[in-house]
Amino acid sequence: MSTISLQSIEKYFGENYVIRKLNLEIADREFVVLLGPSGCGKTTTLRAIAGLEAIDSGDILIDGKPVQHLRAGDRDIAFVFQLFALYPHLSAYDNIAFPLRATREGTDVVDRQVREVAKALQIEHLLKSMPSALSGGDMQRVAIGRALVRRPKALLMDEPIGALDAKLREDMRSELKRLHVENEATTVYVTHDQVEAMSLADRIAIMHDGVLQQVGTPDDVYLYPANLFVAQFVGSPVMNIADIEVRSGNGATRIEPHGSGVGFEFPAELGNMLAAAGDGGLKLGVRPEGIQVAHEQTTGFQQVEAHLIEPLGAYDIVDLKVGDQFLRARTASGFVNRPGDQVWARLDEEQTHFFDANSGDSLGIRLGG
Amino acid sequence: MAAVTTRAERIGHPIAIVAIIVVTLIFLAPILWITSTAFKPRAVATSVPPTVIFQPEVTPFVKLFTKRVQLREQPTQEVYDAAPWWEQAIFDNGERVLRVRGNVQPSQYGNRFINSLIVAGLSTILAVGMGTFTAYGFSRFKIAGRDDLLFFILSTRMLPPIVVAIPMFLMYRTFSLTDTHIGLIILYTAFNLSFAVWLMKGFMDEIPKEYEEAALVDGYTRMQAFFKIVLPEATTGIAATAVFSFIIAWNEYAFALILTNRRAQTAPPFIPSQIGSGVVDWTAIAAGTFLFLLPVAIFTFLLRNHLLRGVTFGAIRK
Ligand SMILES: Nc1ncnc2c1ncn2[C@@H]1O[C@H](COP(=O)(O)OP(=O)(O)OP(=O)(O)O)[C@@H](O)[C@H]1O
């Protein structure tokens, strides 16, 4: 197993600038997830690593050696396609054996390795089946078997479970995790599903319009989003974002969502930090669980109206009307009785983020904690 | 919709059944007619109204495959008994088989039939083979002016072929290709190639490129991926294209008539040429036509499983 390093990768499809100066280091045995919305260039990046797509500039290093001029077959990596791409005319066994036969291994070696990998994936009973007779989950197990059987330097997976239904996706997710733990294969995994990314990744690389936005552990990107895009792309329900005005005085800083007339209280030092950040517009970001809600008037809490209540089982999402703006808060289920109730709310300073409104970048201000 | 189907739904509406039977009969009538005539005694072959019930004979086929001479008198019992069974069948018609130094003299039909098989078979293999490669290229690679090239390939079929008959004849004469197998094979290959490219391109486009990419990543060359993955996936298309190409080459009449006359002549211009020589024997012509129908029928029958689309589809989830 081995490391992958992408250095300043650029890729154009005609006029379309699809990958923009992308840098990414992937450590040995690491599970990195490329996460981003549809069309942001995830698949193209993965295909470039595999050698299925030529890049226009930059270097791709596997184990420190540049491979961008090598053919796909000479890079010793395996690729799992979203639509599985099992050869329909070959049985599951022959599908898995196919990569081994390229290297002209002896029949007994091939047989042993196919059975070994089939055992790990618990698909031994399916080896004789043709792909058309397999369920979606089993097809994907066979496809993963085909990728693992060769013990490649790295495993690349392009939305491997995106075509499965929700329940199966969850099962396969934990199975992929188990496989990675057992095989310790360096893995690059593409998805647009943030839950998948959070649960599988050692590190997540978030892309948008061909630009890498942030690379970090799931906690990192969730707790400290580098910019507005990451802040809103990761987490569900989505982080609240609001234009704000800052007022200082009385030993506190008041943050007022634009035009709302409601000033949330923050420690005084925040005023200096925000002032130091420049004079451009500011935006606040806070996840629904970062908004604390109380039934009675409490010091440091502001009165707001509960406008809508979405019961989601384990918790409720309550739309709070703040002036003419809305902030969504997460409360215990049934906490707010009915829409129209007056409640008191406060923003947890540890969970409140500030962004430059022009660039969208986080100001990196961390209070408390 | 309930999952229950009534008997009528399964078998079809009575009116539909009647319509299908009528249409089938109309389409099959000429084939039935030719087939029955090929086994009829000559006396009833052209009777009006047609004779439907008769004792089938092999006489038409014996006549088809042999050269014969008229008998001046009925053969003696001795001669009759000495003749093989198939020759006995034509004595009644006042003819006997022509022999030179004891060897039966065959007619030209067998030769012409074999010519047809050679020409149609080889030109089909060539057209489908080249067409498959070309279609793969057009389907998978960025080719400058691809759409124009494809249109150009198709445009070779837009002119009615007979318009170029005379220039073709002159060209063939210049290059000594008239009345050669290779000449007709080249012509039919060129004929079918454009058609094969277009048909195969459609099939190639439907084979997901991930199949080959998976093979490429796994260490196969593109050539190996083509033969191990693409070709097996394309069998349906190849079978369909081969059947169409074969039918076109097998049935081609006009150029075969113009460009061949003996050695390389195919069956289509030969069969009617027999009508002109002496008394028209419709049973022998029907026998020739009946045999001529068989190869296409057999070829199509052999490939019938591949012609059914969708057998191998479904391993890539759409
Ligand atoms: N072969 C191609 N030719 C031209 N443009 C392409 C090609 N492949 C991808 N693109 C374009 O490149 C951009 C990035 O595509 P890519 O497939 O990498 O996105 P993605 O992040 O994988 O999206 P998705 O989540 O939908 O799979 C898109 O704008 C797409 O239209």
Ligand SMILES: [Mg+2]
């Ligand atoms: Mg993609």
